[in-house]
Amino acid sequence: MKKLLYLSVVALIYILFGIFYYWNPILLVQQDPIIEIGTQFDPYENVLNIVYGDIKDLKIKGKVDTNTPGVYSLTYQYKDRKKTIKVTVTDSKAPILEVKNVKTDLQEHITPELFVKNIKDSSKVTLSFENVPELKKKGKQKLNILAKDIYGNSTTKKVILERLEDKTPPEIKNKKAIQVLQGSMEDFASKIRVKDDLDPNPQLELDTRQVDTFSPGIYSIHVKATDRSNNIVDQDVKVEVKENPEYNKKIVYLTFDDGPSENTIKVLDILKEYDVKATFFVTGHAPSYNDFIKEAFEQGHSIGLHTYSHDYKNIYSSTNAYFNDLDQINSMVESITGQKSDIIRFPGGSSNSISAKYSPGIMSELVKMVNERGYQYFDWNVSSSDAAGNDISKEQIIQSSCTDKFDQINLLFHDSATKNSTVEALPDIIKFYKDRGYKFYPLTKKSYVVHHQTTN
Numbered sequence: 237m238k239k240l241l242y243l244s245v246v247a248l249i250y251i252l253f254g255i256f257y258y259w260n261p262i263l264l265v266q267q268d269p270i271i272e273i274g275t276q277f278d279p280y281e282n283v284l285n286i287v288y289g290d291i292k293d294l295k296i297k298g299k300v301d302t303n304t305p306g307v308y309s310l311t312y313q314y315k316d317r318k319k320t321i322k323v324t325v326t327d328s329k330a331p332i333l334e335v336k337n338v339k340t341d342l343q344e345h346i347t348p349e350l351f352v353k354n355i356k357d358s359s360k361v362t363l364s365f366e367n368v369p370e371l372k373k374k375g376k377q378k379l380n381i382l383a384k385d386i387y388g389n390s391t392t393k394k395v396i397l398e399r400l401e402d403k404t405p406p407e408i409k410n411k412k413a414i415q416v417l418q419g420s421m422e423d424f425a426s427k428i429r430v431k432d433d434l435d436p437n438p439q440l441e442l443d444t445r446q447v448d449t450f451s452p453g454i455y456s457i458h459v460k461a462t463d464r465s466n467n468i469v470d471q472d473v474k475v476e477v478k479e480n481p482e483y484n485k486k487i488v489y490l491t492f493d494d495g496p497s498e499n500t501i502k503v504l505d506i507l508k509e510y511d512v513k514a515t516f517f518v519t520g521h522a523p524s525y526n527d528f529i530k531e532a533f534e535q536g537h538s539i540g541l542h543t544y545s546h547d548y549k550n551i552y553s554s555t556n557a558y559f560n561d562l563d564q565i566n567s568m569v570e571s572i573t574g575q576k577s578d579i580i581r582f583p584g585g586s587s588n589s590i591s592a593k594y595s596p597g598i599m600s601e602l603v604k605m606v607n608e609r610g611y612q613y614f615d616w617n618v619s620s621s622d623a624a625g626n627d628i629s630k631e632q633i634i635q636s637s638c639t640d641k642f643d644q645i646n647l648l649f650h651d652s653a654t655k656n657s658t659v660e661a662l663p664d665i666i667k668f669y670k671d672r673g674y675k676f677y678p679l680t681k682k683s684y685v686v687h688h689q690t691t692n
């Protein structure tokens with residue numbers, strides 16, 4: 237009797253559960269989940285089971301944008317049974333803030349950003365000082381940096397600001413004489429190493445009037461460096477103009493930027509016909525013509541680096557971006573010729589001002605950095621003007637290219653599919669210089685340099 241009663245109760249429970257699950261077949265892990273911004277949320281993973289059913293027949297309506305806080309509605313539908321839940325995306329995490337103490341002079345403009353080493357949050361963070369700081373005060377003071385995201389989560393970190401009266405002038409670190417090759421056009425400011433204890437960027441003024449780059453010898457340039465607290469160092473830096481065996485020899489360095497292209501082979505044929513050597517500053521634009529780079533190299537022409545992408549917006553966005561691109565083009569050149577290149581031409585030349593749009597001051601930094609990394613960069617002192625448009629006539633190019641103003645000429649051409657008149661003008665230009673006793677050399681790191689004045 238007892239056993240029968242027990243079995244009936246069990247059967248009844250089964251029946252009740254059966255009815256319940258018939259009406260509510262969708263079992264979820266979380267009814268109304270709350271998830272953190274930026275994390276993953278898969279609505280299917282929130283399904284525990286479909287009782288007497290298959291998850292394949294489950295439909296889900298609604299979307300959760302896990303990158304935007306808010307309340308989202310999701311409807312699970314299995315046959316004619318529906319279940320709607322609310323998914324809340326919140327940003328409840330405070331920004332992760334790493335700070336550093338700052339020691340500076342009394343001139344620097346103090347902002348909360350100066351104290352930040354690193355900051356992380358899923359949404360936008362604004363920085364402020366929690367207490368009202370006396371930013372002009374001399375000596376040490378404790379400040380609280382407050383980082384607050386747009387959902388009101390905040391982190392505070394203590395920092396120390398130390399303001400000193402800067403009485404130490406910058407130091408000029410050039411120990412050895414700056415060496416230049418006789419006849420070179422040099423941007424001396426790029427060769428001055430200046431350091432200040434508190435101002436990362438002292439102003440430089442140079443007086444180079446004593447230097448005669450055409451005559452070998454030791455000269456001085458007068459350098460004046462001023463930090464923002466107006467401490468001044470006045471110092472002479474030696475310049476050694478080294479004898480250039482090629483000086484007075486009348487040399488033309490024919491240089492072709494932007495290739496390879498379908499025209500490279502025509503240029504190579506002309507150079508071969510007149511038995512002259514040139515330099516190609518190549519890009520990664522047209523890999524289908526990379527065989528021409530190999531051919532140029534094998535015929536004794538120099539291969540230089542013009543950047544892989546030639547994309548101003550990218551290469552001049554930061555010094556890192558520039559060098560990443562330069563490594564890329566140099567790897568390409570090495571894979572073609574078997575040897576890395578150490579000569580560079582900047583897109584737009586070192587005097588380009590377009591780069592200022594992407595990173596103010598970048599050219600002044602790059603001209604120093606490429607030197608430090610073992611490269612030499614070359615600008616030009618004669619332009620063929622073939623980049624002034626696509627319809628520059630052969631006659632115009634010849635006229636712009638032919639001059640006897642200089643004994644040593646770095647002549648700028650462009651190698652691209654649209655520059656047919658450059659190819660047509662080339663034989664006459666070569667004849668002009670041959671008739672006047674010029675030799676044609678490929679550029680090497682040691683060649684005579686033309687450096688424009690940087691403007692950014």
Ligand SMILES: [Zn+2]
Pocket residue numbers: 493494542546583584
């Ligand atoms: Zn170019």
